[in-house]
Ligand code: IPE
């Protein structure tokens with residue numbers, strides 16, 4: 001295991017979130033089935049996880065299946081579930097060996113029970129790993145995340161476990177499915193679409209957004225490095241003034 005390169009001095013984003021889009025178009029352009037595109041997309045994800053570790057990124061969130069993706073034809077949903085099964089079985093040990101903690105966000109109650117078991121197994125096996133946290137968003141929707149959080153807060157207030165007057169942005173964040181991880185610094189979407197598609201709505205308030213025309217199956221380690229380099233040059237003001245302005249006084 002290599003030591004993380006992120007010493008806090010370089011401008012490496014701590015958390016990168018990716019909307020892995022364009023598998024279908026990649027396949028169609030080659031006369032292949034959409035499923036072939038998803039298979040190739042899963043390989044790209046493996047390389048990007050490796051690259052993220054090498055760059056010293058501490059959290060990598062991958063949008064693999066949205067709460068709206070059930071609207072696709074049953075055959076495609078079924079193939080996606082099979083791929084997920086296959087990769088959870090195949091990749092968990094490898095990720096564990098490389099010091100990755102696996103965490104799944106999304107409503108897992110609607111996923112096939114054997115996949116839920118594979119997820120629990122992966123999370124339990126890797127829970128103490130600290131090199132990188134790989135967050136898989138499965139049956140995830142940003143609005144659903146906010147509603148689940150609001151419901152849990154309401155339940156606690158009703159049970160007198162939480163005082164409503166003390167609730168603020170920080171405490172509310174902890175009810176989100178990403179409660180124990182920092183907000184994304186950089187959000188990448190491939191395939192030329194510039195929309196968020198109900199991804200981490202609450203968490204992306206101040207993320208830098210990076211859109212590239214590259215289709216996800218073609219997204220390489222170098223593409224991740226390019227996105228990170230782009231991020232490093234950004235001036236994140238968080239509503240204030242830029243650092244250079246402050247230094248100049
Ligand atoms: C992203 O690729 C993968 C999932 C949403 C599961 P798409 O399947 O959306 O590919 P396009 O957008 O149709 O090309």
Ligand code: IPE
Pocket residue numbers: 019020021022063064065066069193195197
């Ligand atoms: C977003 O891509 C979801 C994932 C990448 C898992 P979609 O392809 O589902 O999004 P839309 O339909 O183009 O907004």
Ligand code: MG
Pocket residue numbers: 021022023
């Ligand atoms: Mg798409």
